[in-house]
Amino acid sequence: MADPQKPQTPKKGNDNLKLPTRADDFSEWYIQLVKRAKLADNSDVRGSMVIRPNGYAIWENMQQVLDGMFKDTGHQNAYFPVLIPESYLAKEKKHVADFAPQVAVVTHAGGKPLPEGERYVIRPTSETIINRSFTNWVQSYRDLPILINQWANVMRWEMRPRLFLRTTEFLWQEGHTCHATEAEATEETLRMLDVYERFAVDYMAMPVIKGQKTESEKFPGAVSTYSIEAMMQDKKALQAGTSHMLGQNFAKMFDTQYQSKEGTKEYVWQTSWGVSTRLIGALIMTHSDDAGLVVPPKLAPTQLVIIIIGKTPEERGPVREKAHALAAEAKKQGIRVLVDDDETKGPGFKYAEYELRGVCLRAELGPKDLAQNQAVLARRDNKAKETVSLDAVVSRAGQLLEEMQQALYDAAKQRMTDNTFEVNSVEELKTKDGFLLAHWDGTPETEKRFKDEFGLTTRNRPFDLTQEPGTCVLTGAPSPGRIVLAKAY
């Protein structure tokens, strides 16, 4: 009955099971990966996303580690309102000028329009409203330092949102501190930058460049801003965390003063620092591959999945029993483990699915294995498979997780090293791709030219780079030292 005029039935749908490749279209690969790995969905609210359990679990793991680090450095959590009186924002001139365009304002409430002057903004960041409280909390030098952290959502009306990297509403932590002296505040600013670096390196397996932002890139209202910058697989830079030395700018606007030992009134010195759910985007773009998500074991929601293979109940029964015994043992060793006993899907499907979702290790356990007292372990990052005797599975899994954590860092570090260049000519600015260490004359004009003519932005002035004077790569004017230039997210 087939009608020869009719177009052939389209090919089997296996193609759309695969992700676009990174080489073909990095950006499309990223978007598809986020959705297919069930990390997040777009929502009907433009620019806002739904974070799904698989994505939120990564965030929870990040929160847990970071929160511990904050507590270890003496910080306490608190919570401040999501709505900020519009007038607060306006107190710091630079702050309001830079944030106003991306702020959402509550103009109606209780069924009525709010009069001018009684409106609220949805927090884009909380320096102002927190300072309002600090003013009440600080009386004496004995009250200092105040070391506060807040886990919260914030909203910035971004014009070009991108899942995890730049969403209208996002989750973050913001630390806010008050100190008696400038030196203490500076120390705190750098201490927290170090915490971020340590988190990036030790947990995210993501090397970063730590350094100071330029004048034009610093936080509105800050005296100086520092960042950690990471390199994604497409060689673009992603700002992964920032720490700000606020000086006394907000203190003066909110009259946050203390009485010193000598009896004088002094303004407090402040800092603020934050990382956000953007880190999940960084994680994805640092480690994942064309088969899907790859997550460093320390942050992975599931570190080991045990897949039960077998056709008949007679075959599956003993396998299932052994699988659950192994899982219990693994759990005891602190491994986040899952047993997949779903009989409606074949093993091949499951392999692909767990690779897509970023489970670090897969144990295949079937009747043949059981007969030989063994299991197959497969590592997500390099796809290596090995046969392990059953009594060694859990300890071997633990080892492999550690090796994988290290291997991911090494690979990312290698990539960053291979794509970081000293550049000394306009020609090199055009041809080199990655982190470009270049002399810059320090003017905003030249900074703008980097952007307009080469698509490059200043990332930061790295701490661990010996700063020797030279001449600006664009203008030839004197330069105090090299800065990192890169295409950025």
Place this chain on the structure above:
RNA sequence: CGGGGCGUAGCGCAGUCUGGUAGCGCGUCUGCCUUGGGCGCAGAAGGUCGUCGGUUCGAAUCCGGCCGCCCCGACCA
């Protein structure tokens, strides 16, 4: 806000040029079958074709308005 593209089943799309009352793949559901790399067979459910109006005997299809989304740019710690 400028330039371009697109709204048809949960998802991805065809059908629009040339008007005749909607189709394919994936997914979902049921049953059987299968399970060591995205199984197979059979059956089923699911759509006011973005929206409002116009032309017409008849509109997913032609015309106009509106709405929404995506990409590029402007913007973005």
